[in-house]
Amino acid sequence: MSLDLANLLQTAIQRRNQYNYEHQVEVSSEEGLRIDYVALSVSLAHLADLMGWFKLGQAKAAVSSEELLKAYIDVIDHTFQVAARQTWSHLIVMKPDDLKRLEQKRPAKSLSQQYLATINFLDQSYFDRQQLAFQHAWHLILKLGLVDLGFAEAQIEKAYLKKEA
Template sequence: VWKIHRGKADPDKTHRATLLNEYVDAMDFFFLVSAIQQWTHLIPVTPEQLTTIAAKPATDLNKQYLAIKHLLYDAYFNHRQESYQHAWHVFLKIGLVDFGFTQDEIQTAFTAKNHVNEQRQANNY
């Protein structure tokens, strides 16, 4: 959303790989907020929950984006953990259903991105 050239691939990546990289970057922010709010218990999902999330139909990304923003505002301003967890599940659904990433792709990309972030911190990024 915040990139000037939306849809343009990073020079060394395909469009899909760029999207996956941005997705796991946003995922890291979900983890950060959960840590700051002490809501890390809301992040884990059961295999059954993942199956339910992955079975949902693809829907309008604009509406899902606005829903996530609304839920995160509610979570923050009204201290509603349920809203945060719902936003997290919608975010997972976007990755698994709307973007078509597998759990393995997401985990591998997240681990790789986390490694880059650790290197940046070590180099005073």
């Protein structure tokens, strides 16, 4: 089974529209974009904090695979929201062969380097409106889940679809 990114993206958009309708959320498109980028950045930092690779000399709290998966799902959800708001949804969808190639990559030699690169690409995609930078960030985020965290495509999809809005 290949990860159905188009379906997950559509689900994300529907959930947000439903939430905004039910709670009468109104923000300008530019402020909404800033909020989406901040939410993505914070969720990525939260995931990094749970993973704890950078906490040298500190005791690491025990974190379950389920907690990591939940935090990772939040990251991809916020990535979908940014893509939708930027009208870059086409950058999310990947061919099954491209997804398989991504899954065959080696784990990061430095999660710190990968994290900083992801943040840098996201900054470029916001401040300079660079679609290619966003696409690079998205691929690094996908790789983080599929390779570095070792989640299966089916596991990600199932957890995402069970996520509350």
